[in-house]
Amino acid sequence: GENVEQHPSTLSVQEGDSAVIKCTYSDSASNYFPWYKQELGKGPQLIIDIRSNVGEKKDQRIAVTLNKTAKHFSLHITETQPEDSAVYFCAASGSGGGADGLTFGKGTHLIIQP
C-alpha cells in the first residue's frame, strides 16, 4: 500500500517569512495529493490540492508543487501570518482509479513567531 513521509515534524518561522513542508510517497500510481490544515480541536480542513497532470498550483499565499518522477510534493506558504499556525498534513490517493481513501503523512506543526 501507499506510504507517505512528511518533513519536518515541527517548523518555526518568523512572521512574514516563507514556510515549506515536504512529502514523499511510495505508490507511483497515486494521482491526487491534497493538503490539510488542522487547528486545535477541529477537523482537518482542505486548503489546496494537486492532481498528477499538473506540476504546480497556486492559491494566493499558498502553492503546491509536484514532482512525479521523484515522487515528492511540497507545500509553500509565503508571507506567513499568525493565523497560519496549525498542524499541516499532506496526503495521497488515487491508485484505485476512483474515489479512494487518503493516506496521510504524520503532520507538521507550523509555528509562526511574531
Added chain:
Amino acid sequence: GAGVSQSPRYKVTKRGQDVALRCDPISGHVSLYWYRQALGQGPEFLTYFNYEAQQDKSGLPNDRFSAERPEGSISTLTIQRTEQRDSAMYRCASSFGPDEQYFGPGTRLTVT
C-alpha cells in the same frame, strides 16, 4: 451550507460494550469515508462508501469494526466489544466526486 456532522462528539464507554458512531455527510455527496486519528498523528483510513455500497474496508482493524450506509446518506460505524486500544478520534469525511474530501469534527471515543 452545512458541513459534515458527527454524533456524539464525545463518547465514554466501558471495555466490552458496543458503540455506534454516526456521520451525516454534506448533502449530495456521493462518497463517505471513515478515518481514525490518534493524538499527534494523521488520520488513518478505515473504510469508504459510494452511495450505499461499501467499496473498501481494508483499513478496518479487525472484525469488531463494521460500517453501513443503508440509504446512501447517513453512515454508522459500529465497534463491538470495545477495547482500550480503540480509544481515538473517529473522523468522517465526504466528497461529491473522487477527490476533495471534507472532514467532520470527529467523535472522541474513550474506552475505560
